[in-house]
Amino acid sequence: MEPELSTIGRDNYTDYKGKKADQRKHGGVRAASIAWVVEIMLSLITSCNGVTLVDYFFKSMHYSVAESSNMVTNFLGTAYLLSIIWGFISDSYITRFTTFLVSGTVQLMGLTMLTYQAYNPNLQPSENKTPSYIQALFLFAGLYAIATGLGGMRATLAAHGADQLDQRNKSLISSYFNWYFFSICTGGLLATCVMVPIEQKYGWSTSFLILLFVTSLALCTFASGFALYTYKRPSGSPLTRIIQTLVVSAKNMKVSTGGSVNHEVTEVLLAREQSQHKFKFLNKALMDQNIGVAQVKETKTFIGLLPIFVTTIMMNCCVSQILTFSVQQGNLMNRTIHNFTIPTQSIAFVPIIISLTFIILFEQFKKKNKHKDASNTKFYKPLFRMGIGLALVSTSMFVASIIESKRLEAFNNGKTLSVFWLLFQYILLGLSDTLTLEGMLEFFYSEAPESMRSICISLSWCSSSMGFFMSSVLVTLSNSVSGRFGKEWFGGKDLNHSRLDLFYALLCVINILNFLLYVYFAKRY
Template identity: 30%
Template sequence: MEEELIDGKVDWRGRTAVRHKHGGMKVSLLVLGTFAFENMATLSLAVNLVSYFIGVMHFDLAGAANMVTNFAGVSYLLSIVVAVIADTWIGRYKSVIISGFFEFLGLVFLTIQAHYPNLKPAICNPNDKNAACEKVKGSQEAFLFIGLYLLAFGSAGLKASLPSHGADQFDERNPKEAKQMSSFFNCLLLAVCVGGSVSLTFNVWIQDSKGWDWGFGISTIAIVFATIIFAFGLPLYRIHVAQRSNCLIEIFQVYIAAIRNRNLPHPADSEELYEIQQDKEAAMEMEFLPHRDIFSFLDKAAIQRKSDDAQPEKQQNPSPWKLCRVTQVENAKIILSMIPIFCCTVIMTLCLAQLQTFSVQQGFTMDTRIGKHFHIPPASLPIIPVGFLIIIIPFYDRICVPLLCKFTGIPTGVTHLQRIGVGLVLSCISMAIAAIVEVKRKNVARDNNMLDAIPGEQPLPLSIFWLSFQYFVFGIADMFTYVGLLEFFYSQAPKGLKSTSTCFLWSSMAIGYFLSSIMVQIVNRATKNHTASGGWLAGNNINRNHLNLFYLLLSLLSLINFCGYLVVSKRYKYRPQAPAVKVVDSQ
């Protein structure tokens, strides 16, 4: 029993993919497994690299935090480049394989540097004011940056291509598979959590106890497994055919054509706007969207000049920089509509960056004991929300979504934009909790005359689990906002920009990470004359800093950001849905 797909997806031999033979939820498990191993390789680095840069490479606290956020930001920005290449030229499958190789190569470089003493600065105690701790420089610094940014490029490619390749295994026009695709995006976060739970416990313990060479080595093995698991599914995948034309260029063409035609009058009937003849053959290869009365200034791009009517050659082969299809114009409208939503998610990543940097340093000053003998590494603290998400994601997907669906009539329970909004509110609450906890931590340090205590050697009489509250709330925010964004961007994007659209999330995160580095510097400069330490976040003594005020500032910014989001989300109009496909089995 087979039915051939007609949506431009093929098998590994280039033949039209078959519904019951290729793709589906079972095949997407290989993509989820790949994502789990990739996060097992990298999540521990995201939360613990700041310790590596301080303890091994001898950066100061602010410098180490900026190194991590810059690394993350570059990685997410590179995902856009890889996504465009995947959508336009090489396809998503090849993109994942090539990216896995580059990530493997970067981790090999970092493993070698962490193992050999002559490739890193001499060992010393950066907390000892009398010790001469030289920061990494010269060829050692070059080696570090090569490994770090090979890793960033590889990780960018996997993040760019894996989610969209996984979603390609489902047909949006088939109601059953459309629901499965929604579950896939929820399971994608579950895969991140499962791989992350191993990374935040086992990998972090290896890094802190056995050494960073062992830690990077474990990550290298994990990315090898990720690539092998993904490659194993080659005969089973529905593979998206890379578009011959560059959809991003088509979007630019709309703006250029609209500017050129700015003086032309709007036709009385939208049916007069330019569109190619929609025959059966074209419908199989091309996307057709109806005209919508939004951003009407872009409709100018689809207005035919009267001079062209008198010239049949120009009418048959119009310049795409002077005249665009209605569908092309509608795609440009969709991208323009998504930009305000995109902008409203940047602040949330700025908050996330602080949990991956400063909150880890808070943990080093606190009591990390569980019982009498076991100590939890500060970088492993996110295991609390991750563990909770492993439980709540299946509960949300299998119980909450069907329950909400009965009340709302929406297949996903709530709309994508409602889901994103819930996460933005929770991120605001998380930063407020972080500010309160930091006030308590500093009060304990002050009451016990430990403001100048060396982190890790003289822990405060305050359990590290106080930090779990902010991680817990932000973890739930992740489930709502980031998964909602992935699904929103994929479902709303033009046909030829699926990989690129999911990178809107990574781009938002990249800007958030870069903004974090800039904001730390701005805050320090703005407050340098008002604090003894030279700024709220200056120096290596976090007990003398004013991290609580910084967290409070982030909470207020998040609240303002959410208010702006309410305005833009209310005005957003979802793209027209393609007609449902009726499944007819042929024998």
């Protein structure tokens, strides 16, 4: 087969009966909008778990402050890391529709276990005691069933929705991901303003029961559109093709290309492709008659995305602080207004509102300028927006360090700082997350080979995973190193006897270096 006739990456969309999709009946904005609705519910579940589980582990399951924080970050980290495996399964073997339903059912099972545990006193530890072996086993089995299911839902939902649209309309794809992130923020807003107060008033058991219902509703809503959807049929293992390309390129590294028919057509097929000179050593794979140009381009594209992916990890490490240490900070601050105590988690609604407003204004700006040439407008480009987001996260950690230092100073003087001081770091981190994650979703989907879109979308969530794990590693490492020089930063019984301000300062320095690295790779992309 000639390289130009390779089928990798070609359109292969069908309806639910397996026949070629009819654009008049299948797909389109109506089908894509179902993903937005489902994402609101999925984000509500994820955000609620993220902001309330740290208190659940600390207050109800009686784990320590550090253990509770690390349990949440490890839970979310595992969920997002597993998205890469689900993405591989979806791209290689089964459709995204099927993957979503299977993984959603797994998450439903996990939530059922946590709900049952919350209602059963025998599965909860006694006061001031940590869980028994059976109680802990039940907790972690349910928790990581949720994580496993969440990974699959995250890997497929955004890509499935984007698959419903005309791939040639880049502006429409960009708008889709803006509104998709709008749905993420809306779910987060409902979690902080509705679910957190419900949990505070009625307890964990009621909260878990509501999440169980919402998960069931999300699965039913998603499945209801099966007749409308277009389905991207899997094209075999893309990772196998990438490994094959790398192995053959390595073998042929020192071999002359003069007599290779496959290599001769490279100049014709890649003449106008930027990828011709990127990772040029991979062109050696074309000497193998079984490897086509499309396969080499697929490999180059995926490898090219990896440096961008790596430089977004530290941003997610900082965002994880909102779910853990920021919650514990707020619990030690003055949260009372006119005899009403504000749940710390509910403060997150302010940056969410700002993010929602930003997306609406951004889309309105695009509409007003749709007839103008926006190709030279940097802010339309996801890489530029991601860069601004990474710059903001360094600023947020600097501000967070100062605020925590002031909070400790007030505590030592017998005073309590207002919880609203946390708004500064919340807003900066919220804007950073909006610009970076929305940009990542659009960038990885748009730049990905068509045969690897689930995997590449998963890179966005995998970055979050690595950020959560990085947070746990840095907490442990900084604790260990600081202990050797006198006092552990997190050695106290709570944050009033710890040095979170120094930890935030460390994150600020690391993120400045990371931003410089991102700029280097983004310019070379």
